[in-house]
Amino acid sequence: MSVRRLQLMRAFLLACLAGAAAATCPCAWDPSASSLACGDLGLTEVPTACFDAHPGARTLNLTSNEITQLRRKDFSGNVDNLEVLLIDNNPVSMFYPDAFAELANLQEVSIQTTVFAAISSRPFQEQPKAE
Ligand SMILES: *[C@@H]1O[C@H](CO)[C@@H](O)[C@H](O)[C@H]1NC(C)=O
Numbered sequence: 001m002s003v004r005r006l007q008l009m010r011a012f013l014l015a016c017l018a019g020a021a022a023a024t025c026p027c028a029w030d031p032s033a034s035s036l037a038c039g040d041l042g043l044t045e046v047p048t049a050c051f052d053a054h055p056g057a058r059t060l061n062l063t064s065n066e067i068t069q070l071r072r073k074d075f076s077g078n079v080d081n082l083e084v085l086l087i088d089n090n091p092v093s094m095f096y097p098d099a100f101a102e103l104a105n106l107q108e109v110s111i112q113t114t115v116f117a118a119i120s121s122r123p124f125q126e127q128p129k130a131e
Helices: 002-023 049-053
Strands: 028-030 035-037 059-061 084-086 108-110
Touching: none
Parallel strands: 035 059, 059 084, 084 108
Antiparallel strands: 028 035
C-alpha cells in the first residue's frame, strides 16, 4: 500500500517536473555559437520551450539525458535554424520516422544510443518481414 502511494507520488513529481520543463528552457544558451547546451540535465523529453526562447539556435545538445521518445512534435515550432542535433547517450525507446520532418536545415544528427524500437508512421500497412 505504501509502496503504491510512493509510486503515485513519484509519478506526480515526474509530471510536475515535465510541466516545469515544458514552460521554461532548462538549457544553457551560448549566443556566440548559437547553441543550446542541454547535456546531463536528466531531461525525459526534448525541452521544446527552448525553441521559443532561442529561435536562432543552430545546435541542440541533448547528450546524456533520459529522453525516451523522439516525435515530430518534439522538434516543431521555431526550429528553422537548427542544424546540429546531438542526442547521444539517451534511452530512446520510440523513434518516429517523421521526428525530424520539420527541421528544414538539419545537417548533422548524432544518436549514438540504443534505440529499442522504431515506430512506423504507417502502422497499418504491411511491413517487410524481419527475417
Ligand atoms: C554536448 O554535451 C555533452 C554533455 O554536457 C558534452 O560533453 C559535449 O562536449 C557537448 N558537445 C558539444 C559539441 O558541445
